[in-house]
Amino acid sequence: MKILVTGGAGFIGSAVVRHIIKNTSDAVVNVDKLTYAGNLDSLAExxxxxxxxxxxxxxxxxxxxxxxxxxxxxxxxMHLAAESHVDRSIDGPVAFIETNIVGTYVLLEVARKYWKDQESGRQEAFRFHHISTDEVYGDLEDPAALFVESTPYAPSSPYSASKASSDHLVRAWRRTYGLPTIITNCSNNYGPYHFPEKLIPLMILNALEGKPLPVYGKGEQVRDWLYVEDHARALYKVVTSGVVGETYNIGGHNEKRNIDVVRTLCALLEELAPNKPAGVARYEDLITNVQDRPGHDLRYAIDASKIQNELGWAPEETFESGIRKTVAWYLGHLEWTQRVQDGSYQRERLGVNKA
Known part of the structure; x- marks a missing residue:
């Protein structure tokens, strides 16, 4: 099989590409604009x-x-190309409207025309897998509640609203035109090659440099954390075995408050990187509470029983095992993070493997 992966140089997209190339005989066409978050270094292997x-x-x-x-x-x-940083969507929503909504529309229309022109066998086998987020559901007020595939949409940020819009477009193209689509909504991902503006890599790298570890409000926001390589396995399972027209929620079964995630990172760094920057007695001393962002959802949590029961997928990593692997990876790949931080990963794009 040949799979076209949009956003394949991004964090989750690159994990999907690596998984397919390393574990299957399928071919991958990586389609990526190479915005700031697209990094071909993540695909070097x-x-x-x-x-x-x-x-x-x-x-x-x-x-x-x-x-x-x-x-x-x-x-x-497998459509992963998206603007995905909530803070950036608050500061400048236009890029999110253009990429997440208009870009998805263009891709759907091109895919529809392409699919209609295929012979019956290829037409029947074709799949359009749209990868989305649990943030489209808004937040959960009931501490015992979980997002299920039928949870009503209630997005809070320009980012989540743009992703909700793209989900609706995908469903409309399925119902109106018959395009064989599948949607997945995932919880917060973490792991290797995560862009340093995101919570976990930001905390690791700031701590190593002795910089403040900024935590919104009191850090009581709860997220369900999913190791990115577990997510890549789930996405491949869906595109190859998922039922057309269905939605699958993908979660890690790891609910953690943001402040507890940061404290866990500090504890791991005490163990794995004990030689701290000058003036730092404990990494945890760097934690700094900052003003919360507008419209910040308090809790996300996914019920991933459908994909487990119907497709046989379950996460292999616990939060404890996955976060230890993540910290160890960043400590062992400081050259990768340095190239992101100094911008050299964007400047050196000559000689890439173009089709």
Whole structure:
């Protein structure tokens, strides 16, 4: 099978590409605009594979997307390309509207035309897998409640609203045109190659530099944490075995308050990086409470029983095992983080493996 992965140079997308190349015989066409969050360094271990091809394309560029479909003839699409940082969506929502809504529309239309033109066997086998977020559901007031696939949408930020919009478009293209779509909604991911603006890598790298560890409010926001490689396995399971028209929630069964996540990171760094920056007695002393962001959801938590019961997927990592692997990875890959922080990963894009 040949799978077209949009956003394949991003955090989750690159994990999906690495998983497919390393664990299956399928081919991957990575379609990525290479915005600030797209990093080809994250694909260095698989970019030389004959199973891999790269196309630097903006999904809003219909002519370019049509060319990619025409030249590569994919059997499935895994759509991960998205602007995803909530704070950035509050400061500048336009990019989120353009990429997450307009880009998804363009991709759906190109995929629909391509799918309609296929012979019956390929048409029946084709899949359009849209990867979304649990943030479309808003937050949970009941401390015992969980998000299920039928939970009503109530997005709080420009980011989550744009993702909710894209989910609705995907369902509409399924119902109106018959395009064989599947949707997944995931909880917070963490793990290797995570862009340093996100909570866990930001805390690790700030701590190593002796900088403040900014925590919104009192850090009482609860998130369900999912190790990114577990998520990649789930996504491949869905695109290959999921039922057309269905939605699957993917979670890690690891609810943690943000402040507890940060304290766990500090404790691991005390063990794994005991030589602290000058003037720092304990990493935990760097924790700094800052003003909460507008519209901050208090709690997300996913019921992932459907994908477990119907497709046989379950996370392999506990939060304790996954977070230890994550800290160890960052400590062992400081060159990768340095290239992100100094911008050199963006400047050195000559000679990439383009199809």
């Amino acid at each position: 698989v970019s030389g594979s004959p199973q891999y091809a790269f196309e630097q394309v903006d999904i809003c560029d219909r002519a370019a997307v049509e060319r990619v479909f025409r030249e590569h003839q994919p059997d499935a699409v």
